[in-house]
Amino acid sequence: MASTQIGSGTSQHIGRIITRAIVTLVMVATLNFILFRIIPGDPASLLLGGARSSVTAEQMVAQQQNWGLDRPLFPDQVVDYLWATLHGDLGFSFKFRGRQVTDLILERLPATIALVGVAQLIAIAVGVMLGLYAGWRRGRAVDHIATGASLALYSTPSFWLGMILIVIFSTTLGWLPGYGAYSPGATIGSLGWLPDYLRHLALPVTAVALGLIGQYVVVARAAMSEVVTEDYMVTARAKGLTNGQMLMRHAFRNAMLPVVTLITLNLGYVVAGAITVEAVFAWPGIGGLTVEALNARDYPVLQGIFLLLGASIVVANLLADVAYGLLDPRVR
Amino acid sequence: MTNSFQNKAPLLEVDRLSVDYGLKGNSLRAIDGVSFVLRAGEAVALVGESGSGKTTTAMAIAGLLSPNARVSEGVVRYRGERLPIDDDAAMRPHRWSETSVVFQGAMNALNPVHRIVKQIAEPCMLKLGMSRAEATARAKELLELVGIPADRGAAYPHELSGGMRQRVMIAMALACRPSIIIGDEPTTALDVITQAQILKLLGELRSQLNLALILITHDLSVVAECCDRVMIMYSGRIVEDGTVAEIFADPKHPYTKLLIDSIPNPANGKKMIRPIPGDPPNLVNRPSGCAFHPRCPSAMAVCTTEVPSLDKFGQGRVACHLHQSLQNKVTVHA
Ligand SMILES: Nc1ncnc2c1ncn2[C@@H]1O[C@H](COP(=O)(O)OP(=O)(O)O)[C@@H](O)[C@H]1O
Ligand code: SF4
Ligand SMILES: [Mg+2]
Numbered sequence: 001m002a003s004t005q006i007g008s009g010t011s012q013h014i015g016r017i018i019t020r021a022i023v024t025l026v027m028v029a030t031l032n033f034i035l036f037r038i039i040p041g042d043p044a045s046l047l048l049g050g051a052r053s054s055v056t057a058e059q060m061v062a063q064q065q066n067w068g069l070d071r072p073l074f075p076d077q078v079v080d081y082l083w084a085t086l087h088g089d090l091g092f093s094f095k096f097r098g099r100q101v102t103d104l105i106l107e108r109l110p111a112t113i114a115l116v117g118v119a120q121l122i123a124i125a126v127g128v129m130l131g132l133y134a135g136w137r138r139g140r141a142v143d144h145i146a147t148g149a150s151l152a153l154y155s156t157p158s159f160w161l162g163m164i165l166i167v168i169f170s171t172t173l174g175w176l177p178g179y180g181a182y183s184p185g186a187t188i189g190s191l192g193w194l195p196d197y198l199r200h201l202a203l204p205v206t207a208v209a210l211g212l213i214g215q216y217v218v219v220a221r222a223a224m225s226e227v228v229t230e231d232y233m234v235t236a237r238a239k240g241l242t243n244g245q246m247l248m249r250h251a252f253r254n255a256m257l258p259v260v261t262l263i264t265l266n267l268g269y270v271v272a273g274a275i276t277v278e279a280v281f282a283w284p285g286i287g288g289l290t291v292e293a294l295n296a297r298d299y300p301v302l303q304g305i306f307l308l309l310g311a312s313i314v315v316a317n318l319l320a321d322v323a324y325g326l327l328d329p330r331v332r
Numbered sequence: 333m334t335n336s337f338q339n340k341a342p343l344l345e346v347d348r349l350s351v352d353y354g355l356k357g358n359s360l361r362a363i364d365g366v367s368f369v370l371r372a373g374e375a376v377a378l379v380g381e382s383g384s385g386k387t388t389t390a391m392a393i394a395g396l397l398s399p400n401a402r403v404s405e406g407v408v409r410y411r412g413e414r415l416p417i418d419d420d421a422a423m424r425p426h427r428w429s430e431t432s433v434v435f436q437g438a439m440n441a442l443n444p445v446h447r448i449v450k451q452i453a454e455p456c457m458l459k460l461g462m463s464r465a466e467a468t469a470r471a472k473e474l475l476e477l478v479g480i481p482a483d484r485g486a487a488y489p490h491e492l493s494g495g496m497r498q499r500v501m502i503a504m505a506l507a508c509r510p511s512i513i514i515g516d517e518p519t520t521a522l523d524v525i526t527q528a529q530i531l532k533l534l535g536e537l538r539s540q541l542n543l544a545l546i547l548i549t550h551d552l553s554v555v556a557e558c559c560d561r562v563m564i565m566y567s568g569r570i571v572e573d574g575t576v577a578e579i580f581a582d583p584k585h586p587y588t589k590l591l592i593d594s595i596p597n598p599a600n601g602k603k604m605i606r607p608i609p610g611d612p613p614n615l616v617n618r619p620s621g622c623a624f625h626p627r628c629p630s631a632m633a634v635c636t637t638e639v640p641s642l643d644k645f646g647q648g649r650v651a652c653h654l655h656q657s658l659q660n661k662v663t664v665h666a
Contacts, residue, residue: 329444
């Protein structure tokens with residue numbers, strides 16, 4: 001009886017979370033639309049090459065009618081925008097004439113997911129373990145070393161780490177490439193493509209991962225050092241458990257609660273790319289696309305990237321809530 | 333009334349036990365030469381103000397002292413064998429199978445992320461070597477024993493009231509069939525009715541399972557019903573030890589007298605707890621001689637210089653120059 005109660009509580013909880021996420025998504029998309037409309041400059045004139053170009057008033061009106069810009073902003077244009085967005089239509093790029101924003105983003109997404117995704121996996125594996133261990137042994141040498149190094153890494157900008165890595169491993173030692181994702185002439189799918197890609201990935205991944213490791217160590221250590229002072233740890237000791245049993249059966253899951261939240265929230269940034277690191281390494285990901293679009297005032301592309309970022313953060317929040325609910329019975 | 337436990341072999345002997353806590357280079361003597369004997373099935377209350385060393389005494393017996401604690405003197409024997417109370421790893425096999433602890437009701441002594449049945453079953457699996465199924469079955473029996481329906485075992489601690497959580501704690505304490513249960517203020521933070529229920533439960537389980545009970549409390553009024561003997565602690569020392577009847581009818585130590593006077597008693601119109609005047613003892617600079625002398629209404633010159641020893645007096649023991657001199661006078665005149 002009790003377990004079915006708990007079960008339905010969980011599904012209710014998840015239902016609530018999903019509803020909230022959908023509402024937030026619609027709000028994010030609407031805000032994204034409004035944000036780009038507040039920016040000075042009429043979309044039609046931007047389309048026609050900006051204020052400097054010699055466009056007649058008739059041509060302008062024709063453009064406005066063509067794109068539906070003569071219709072009221074609300075509800076017509078907003079609804080159109082949301083409807084198109086729902087169907088994956090994010091409009092056309094200004095810079096890359098005639099190209100769909102969705103295509104441009106999808107093209108750059110794999111490189112970014114490879115970079116930030118791999119960096120996250122490494123950082124989670126190394127940072128969480130190290131942080132939990134440092135918290136368990138707090139006050140000992142391992143804790144002081146891990147905490148000191150992590151705070152240093154955490155506070156160092158990743159692009160700066162990237163530049164140091166390039167100077168050491170690329171320029172000076174010549175071990176690894178420090179520019180781009182492929183060697184010139186390499187084609188996707190050809191023999192040796194993957195090792196080449198991985199070699200190019202190594203330094204930017206390290207730069208992103210090092211910063212993230214610092215973050216995970218700090219959070220995991222704080223969580224664990226709080227857990228070890230909890231009363232239920234005294235109970236576990238009183239029950240005659242060994243230190244290993246106390247750690248694995250009682251401390252680990254409680255200490256993981258804030259860590260899992262951080263992990264899932266960080267997953268939201270996987271698609272956003274690492275703008276500065278991608279710039280330093282000329283990595284062809286979303287971060288690079290963002291910089292290019294900014295320089296070219298390519299509003300549709302920027303709008304698309306913002307929407308993607310907003311959506312992935314909403315989804316990540318949803319995952320964080322669900323994961324937290326599964327791990328911590330108190331929030332169900 | 334004679335103490336019916338006096339003839340039984342001692343289960344637990346605490347012999348001149350002193351524990352110091354290290355604090356940033358300083359050290360603080362939390363308990364100082366504590367000695368007592370606990371016999372099988374006996375229920376003893378350990379009473380004193382907060383900071384008098386009750387928890388330290390309990391944790392030392394259970395081998396659960398914190399890392400900055402040092403056993404500077406004395407021994408604890410269980411069934412005649414010395415317990416390695418200052419060795420965390422060596423104490424492990426003794427924990428929970430000989431002595432288990434019911435922690436303060438206000439504490440989050442249960443792990444918030446595990447179902448209660450799992451937490452009760454855990455020591456059965458780890459210490460008694462039961463299978464998961466056997467351990468779960470035993471956990472459910474224990475739940476029923478403490479008055480919780482077995483199907484509530486699927487609940488998490490936060491889904492239970494404070495009283496229920498304390499029942500779970502008691503069920504857990506019984507898991508490995510210990511012969512001693514220490515209740516460290518087990519009813520603090522519970523309402524009066526729940527408090528009475530929990531104490532009644534402990535009393536019933538004690539006679540049903542022939543458990544020895546050490547009940548720690550700062551509230552003398554709760555011990556009358558469920559204990560055989562009372563030990564009064566002050567500033568890390570036992571100052572009086574006697575049967576419940578003796579202590580209440582004829583307290584010897586001035587501190588005990590004040591404690592009893594401070595109990596609210598509607599019968600004689602005393603509704604409020606009357607606090608004992610003076611500052612609670614300072615352990616870093618413990619007063620010389622009898623630590624109670626700055627607050628004692630009967631203090632004499634000798635009290636400031638000489639520590640009164642805890643000597644036999646009638647059925648019990650008392651540590652007070654008043655009674656030592658009285659006893660001496662008696663012997664002189666005899
Ligand atoms: N881990 C510790 N480190 C330092 N001092 C402690 C520690 N535990 C208890 N003490 C001190 O020891 C004294 C006795 O405490 P305790 O045994 O908890 O008394 P009680 O249970 O009677 O309130 C108190 O002064 C307390 O501050
Ligand atoms: S020894 Fe002296 S100070 Fe201490 S309780 Fe007895 S009379 Fe009071
Ligand atoms: Mg205490």
